[in-house]
Amino acid sequence: MIFRQLFESDSSTYTYLLACPQTSQAILIDPVLETVERDIQLLRAMNLSLYATLETHVHADHLTGALRLKQLLGSRIAYPAMDDLPCADIGVREGEAFQFGSVSIHPLFTPGHTAHHHAYLVDTPVMQMSFTGDALLIEACGRTDFQSGNAETLYNSIHNKLFSLPDDTLVYPAHDYEGRRLTTVGQEKIRNPRLGGGMSKEAFVKIMNGLDLPYPRKIDFAVPGNELCGRCPDNVPDQYQGPCAVYDQG
Numbered sequence: 001m002i003f004r005q006l007f008e009s010d011s012s013t014y015t016y017l018l019a020c021p022q023t024s025q026a027i028l029i030d031p032v033l034e035t036v037e038r039d040i041q042l043l044r045a046m047n048l049s050l051y052a053t054l055e056t057h058v059h060a061d062h063l064t065g066a067l068r069l070k071q072l073l074g075s076r077i078a079y080p081a082m083d084d085l086p087c088a089d090i091g092v093r094e095g096e097a098f099q100f101g102s103v104s105i106h107p108l109f110t111p112g113h114t115a116h117h118h119a120y121l122v123d124t125p126v127m128q129m130s131f132t133g134d135a136l137l138i139e140a141c142g143r144t145d146f147q148s149g150n151a152e153t154l155y156n157s158i159h160n161k162l163f164s165l166p167d168d169t170l171v172y173p174a175h176d177y178e179g180r181r182l183t184t185v186g187q188e189k190i191r192n193p194r195l196g197g198g199m200s201k202e203a204f205v206k207i208m209n210g211l212d213l214p215y216p217r218k219i220d221f222a223v224p225g226n227e228l229c230g231r232c233p234d235n236v237p238d239q240y241q242g243p244c245a246v247y248d249q250g
Contacts, residue, residue: 001018001019001020001021001102001103001122001124002017002018002019002020002021002026002046002048003016003017003018003019003129004016004017004042005017005172005181005182006035006038006039006042008032008034008035008062010034010062011032011061011062011175011218012175012176012177013030013032013059013061013062013174013175014030014172014173014174014175014176014181015028015029015030015031015032015035015039016028016029016030016131016172017039017042017043017048018103018105018122019046019048019101019103020100020101020102020103021102022101022102023100023101023102024047024048024049024101025048025049025051025100025101026043026046026048026049026050026051026100027050027051027052027053027054027078027100027103027105028050028053028054028065028069029053029054029055029056029120029131030054030055030056030059030064030133030174031053031064031065031066031069032062032063032064032065033062033063033064033065033068033230033232033243033244034062034065034242034243035065036065036068036069036072036243039065039069040069040072040073043073049073050069050073050075051075051076051100051101052075052076052077052078052089052090052100053065053066053069053070053075053076053077053078054078054079054092054098054105054120055078055079055080055226056080056117056118056119056120056131056132056133056134056135056174057080057083057113057114057116057117057118057133057134058079058083058114058116058147058223058226058227059134059222059223059226060146060147060216060218060219060222060223061175061216061217061218061219061222062218062222063218063221063222063225063226063230063232063243063244064225064226064229064230065230066229066230067087067228067229067230067231068230070089070229076089076090077089077090077229078090078091078092078098079091079092079229080092080093080107080109080116080117080118081093082116083116083227085227085228085229087228087229087231088229092105092107092118093107093109094107094108094109094118095107098120103122104122104123105120105121105122106120106121106122106123107119107120107121108120108121108130108161108162109157109161110132110133110135110136110154110157110158110161110162111150111153111154111157112135112142112144112149112150112151112152112153112154112155112156112157112158113133113134113135113141113142113143113144113147113149113154114134114147114148114149115147115148115149115150117133117134117135117142117157118133119131119132119133119135119136119161119162121165121169127168127169127170128165128166128168128169128170129169129170129172130162130165130169130170130171130172130185131172131174132162132171132172132173132174133173133174134173134174134175135154135157135158135162136158136162136171136173136188136192136195137173137174137175137176138171138173138176138178138180138182138183138188139183139188139191139192139193140192140193140194141154141158141192141194141195142154143208143211143213144208145208145211145213146216146219147223151204151205151208151209152201152205154208155195155201155204155205156201158195159195162185162188163185163188163189163195165185166185167184167185167186167189168184168185168186169184169185170182170183170184171183171184171185171188194207194208218240220235221233221235221236221237221240232244
C-alpha cells in the first residue's frame with residue numbers, strides 16, 4: 001500500500017493518502033479545502049487517481065475538500081452512513097469493509113467526540129494502522145462539549161474499540177498541535193494523561209467536563225458547510241473567505 005501523511009497548519013489537521021499500487025486508485029482521509037491544490041499535485045506526481053475522499057466525521061474546525069475534489073477529479077465522497085448526508089456518494093458502516101483496489105478499510109463506530117464519529121483500520125503485511133480521527137489523539141482525545149459529544153460515550157469508544165486493538169497498532173490522529181505525527185495503542189494506554197494508566201470513566205468525565213475550552217472559531221460555518229460535503233455557506237467570515245473565493249462553488 002502507498003501511504004502519505006499530509007498536514008494543514010491552520011487547523012493542525014492531518015490528511016492521509018492511501019493508494020493501491022496495483023490499480024493506482026487512491027483515497028484521502030479527512031481532506032481540507034485549503035490544501036486541495038496540494039493534494040491534486042501530489043496525486044498527479046505519483047500517477048494516482050482519486051477514487052474517493054473519506055471522512056471520520058463532520059468536522060467543526062475546517063471545511064472539507066471533498067466536494068471540490070469531486071468537482072475537479074470526479075472522486076466519490078464517503079461519510080459514515082449514519083450521517084445520512086444527501087451529498088455523500090458512499091455510506092460507510094462498521095462491519096462492512098470499504099474497498100478500493102487491493103486495499104480494505106474497516107470502519108469502527110467510535111462516537112463521543114461527535115455522535116456519528118468513525119475510525120478506520122487498515123491491515124498491511126507488516127503493521128496494523130488505525131486512523132482515529134478526533135476520537136483518540138496523541139496523549140489527548142477529542143473534546144466532547146459540542147456536536148452531540150459525550151464524555152462517557154467517548155471513554156467507552158476508546159476503551160472498547162481502540163484500546164482493544166493490539167498494542168503495536170499504529171495510531172494516526174486527525175490532529176496534533178505539537179508537531180507529533182503518530183503514536184501506538186500501547187503507548188496511549190500507558191501515557192495518555194486523560195485515558196491512560198487505568199484511568200476510570202468517572203475520572204475521565206471529570207477531566208473532560210473541566211477543560212473549559214474556547215468556542216471553536218470555525219464551527220458556525222464549518223459544520224453546516226461540511227454537512228454539504230464542503231460547500232462554503234453564506235456565513236463564512238471575511239478572514240476565512242480565501243479558499244471559498246478561490247474555489248468558487250456557486
